[in-house]
Amino acid sequence: MLRILIRGLFLMLLAGAVNAAPVFVFTAIPDQDETQLKQRFQKVADYLQQELKTEVRFIPVKSYAASITAFRNNQVQLAWFGGLSGVQARELVPGSRAVAQGVEDPEFKSFFIANTSTGISPSDHLPESLRGLTFTFGSKGSTSGRLMPEYNLREQFGISPDELFSRVGFSGNHSRTIALVESGAYQVGALNYKVWETAVAEGKVDTSKVQVIWETPTYPDYQWSVRGDLDAVYGDGFTARLEKALLEMNDPELLNSFPRSGFIPASNDDFEPVRKVAKQVGLLD
Template sequence: MFKLSATRALAAALSFSLLSFTGLLHAQAVFKVTAIPDESPTELARKAAPLVKYLEKTLGMKVEFTPVTDYAASVEALANKQVDLAWYGGFTFVQASVRSGGKVIPLVQREEDAKFRSVFITSDPAIKTLADLKGKNVSFGSQSSTSGHLMPRSFLLQANIDPDKDFKRVAYSGAHDATIAAVVAGKVDAGALNISVWEKFVADGKVDTNKVRVFYTTPGFYDYNWTVHADMPAAQREKLTKAFLSLDRASPEGKEILELQRATRFIPTKAENYKGIEQAAHSAGLLK
């Protein structure tokens, strides 16, 4: 009786171990994607949905979009390998590189990101130049945003305007769409944001350009990219890169994904492209 019970117990233990191992393998088979929260959660989820389906098909595994609460969380998530792929702005990529000890690799960027721009908007007719912002209430996006804070601040400093000294108040909306809303509502006199979000709002009729207008557009700079951890196997990195580079507006699937990503197409990128962003962050005192 004891021998039979012991045998059954051993069989049960082995069965449980097998199930646990199978469950672990299943858990590891989920490819997790995240993105900096530079727009509303609903918009980020909408943009991610068809891309997730496409990656599931091309990678041959389950893919999940994992939202994060703020920019810092997106940096920690990839540095700690809690996610496999992250959509970063140029500055967030630099932060992730510093945080991980250089163990993150940017794979691709939109063609538009090779010469990205920010815009300054206002509803005040008296504001026509950057110099007119002195003594005004001005909003940036997130403090870690490249196009919503770092680069606009950098170009202000180049124009001998120090936001912390020359503005009446500096606000941080947290996201590009929130910056537009703050200007529209009159909570601030002006705001700086990502040009593609602004153009999307204008195209969708979500902002009245007779009331709110662009008064300054920055020079171009490198910005967004899709980044992975350096520990990802080279074969998987190559497969992932090929998936993005293969997206084509000629196909319904490619057209939908590229339009939601506000991309003409994806092109390869490299860490060296973001050295200018790193230098700007140091100069602006945003990176120690």
């Protein structure tokens, strides 16, 4: 009798293990330093876990390329991508799609900043005096820190950044771009305008040493992208519940960490302008 009870208990535990939904995992492009990212997205993980009634885990990645690889390999099922990284990732995962973006994301922009020792003043166009200076992008895969700034430089000057500047670098993230230009390690750089505005508001920028000299025309950028097989793995209706949770994320503390004023629906077609520019610049086949 005892043997039968033990066997029955074992079968129940086994069935529970088989039927339990796997952990839902997401990541985000490392557009700021890792400490800030972990603080931002652990709060999002807690929120999604409460809304989805399943275990949710955030995993940081070291590079934009790593976020795309994790999405392609199903190590993560959801990602907060930039415009370019989202396009690249969705091309690798059939059925994946953009589902939500910040209210500000359809009309995003980049800021060009310069160390004040250059003597360059704010302008409504890219100044000729940029020629021969040192310049840093953000990450090589960044929409706001590389793709769109490079596109605008090529449009304005008709040559590549390597031909335009005496030295070109890649800082790795927007926060680092500010630090490098402020210190004078690079004379000019380009970055996400939201990161700049947040850093200035928090008193993390010495505006006597570095200032915005130009802003790009607007373009679509960040978005949440999901894999297309979520319902098959997590149950019917899971994707719809996830979309609802993302669009209804309205806690001021959560929104301020992005920073966004709210989230709105997104689709793959919204990022077609990014795809076209990436092809033109040579960052997409």
